[in-house]
Every structure is written in structure tokens, then in C-alpha cells.
Amino acid sequence: MIVAIAAAAVFAPTMTACTTSDSAGVEDDASGGGLPGPDASIAFANEGTLTLAPGEQATVTVITSPAQRYEISFLLVGDTLDASLSNSTVVANDQGEASVTLRAPNSATSFAVRAKIKDGNHADLPVAVSDQGFGALDITPVYNGDREVTDWSAFVVSGKSCEALGTTFPEDPPGALEASADDGEALVIDVAPVGPALAVFVRSKHIVWGCSDVTNLVAEATTNVEVFM
Structure with a gap:
């Protein structure tokens, strides 16, 4: 059509409103403690735009290379309304992966989740929310x-x-x-x-x-x- x-x-x-919770395969550390990665690459495992209903929760994961226990910061960018993340800082596991839980806002919008390696590169995941x-x-x-x-x-x-x-x-x-x-x-x-x-x-x-x-x-x-x- x-x-x-x-x-x-x-x-x-x-924005992020954050609480401390464990995600499978990652070590959460709100005070940091992971390695810097000035030359490492980072990308979201999720492909394309993440679509959610208002209030829905989803796990978002980043993959780094070369794999190390980097300190990864997560934040929300754009018109995020009352969206929130479970953690603002996560230490990647031995496979270089780190995950957080995203809670969509209660109204329709679009924004991005940004993940950044300490002293290094960042990646953005576009998110669209609608009922x-x-x-x-x-x-x-x-x-x-x-x-x-x-x-x-x-x-x-x-x-x-x-x-x-x-x-x-x-x-x-x-x-x-x-x-x-x-x-x-x-x-x-x-x-x-x-x-x-x-x-x-x-x-x-x-x-x-x-x-x-x-x-x-x-x-x-x-x-x-x-x-x-």
C-alpha cells in the first residue's frame, strides 16, 4: 500500500532512570571497573530499528571486538520521554558482550540507545515505539x-x-x-x-x-x- x-x-x-539488575552473560558494575578500549569496535546485536509497544521491555546487547571486559556506558538519546534502562554502566563478559534491559516509554516516539566503550567508540540503536x-x-x-x-x-x-x-x-x-x-x-x-x-x-x-x-x-x-x- x-x-x-x-x-x-x-x-x-x-536519562536514564537506572536500577541495578543482572543480565545473562554480563557483569553489571554501576561504579565502572571495566577496561578502556580506545581502538575497539562496538556494534549492537539487534539489526535494524527496534520496534516496541509502549511500556514493553526488551534486552539490547552490544558486541565488541577484540573481545575484552570493557566498561560500556549506555544512555538514551533523543525524544525518550519516560523510557529507562536497567543499567547505565556494564562490564562486558569474556566474549566482549554487554546487555541492558530497555523499558519503552508509555507514549509513541522514536529515539536511540547509545552504547560507548570507555575512552573509545560508540554505536547507536534506533528505537520506534507505538501502539x-x-x-x-x-x-x-x-x-x-x-x-x-x-x-x-x-x-x-x-x-x-x-x-x-x-x-x-x-x-x-x-x-x-x-x-x-x-x-x-x-x-x-x-x-x-x-x-x-x-x-x-x-x-x-x-x-x-x-x-x-x-x-x-x-x-x-x-x-x-x-x-x-
């Missing part, structure tokens, strides 16, 4: 200017309008759902929550950008959105 909408555009000129389902956004940047454009990046923020975010452009909104593509190729956010208003911000590098508001995302459907620069 494809849904086309006319989105209002804004144009540009060219009405989830839909996709097929985004078309519309730019008729003279600047050379080779690629586009899209950021979707829940519970915000383009007007509210306008003073922050062209910086990327923290905790946003993200997608990128070469110019002329499909620019798609596969999963976004149905219910809250969505601000769809699109930029090419930091020289051309625009934003459109979406208020009628449909569950299990793709909504077409044009973003004018």
Missing part, C-alpha cells in the same frame, strides 16, 4: 538550485515540527531515525512510529537542506514525502 501526502515544508537558504503500528517513509528531496549534490541524508524526529527544529539546522537531530542514499536513488526510512507528528529533515552535506512535517503516517504502508530545499 502506497500513501501519497502533501507535507508542509520548511525551507533553508541553500498503532509502524510505517515507512519514501522521501524525495526536491532541489532545483545550482549546487552540486551527490548524496542525501534523511533524519526523522518524532513529536517535533520542522518549525521547532529549525534553529538547529543543518546539524543532525540527536536520536533521529536515519537513512542515506546517493542522489537519484531511493531514500527510505523503513520503520517510523504511527501516532506522533514527524519532522522529516533532509540535507546534502551541510550546504543544502529542507524539512517537511508528516502527521498522517499509515501503519504497514509507505508514505511518500517530498522535501523542498
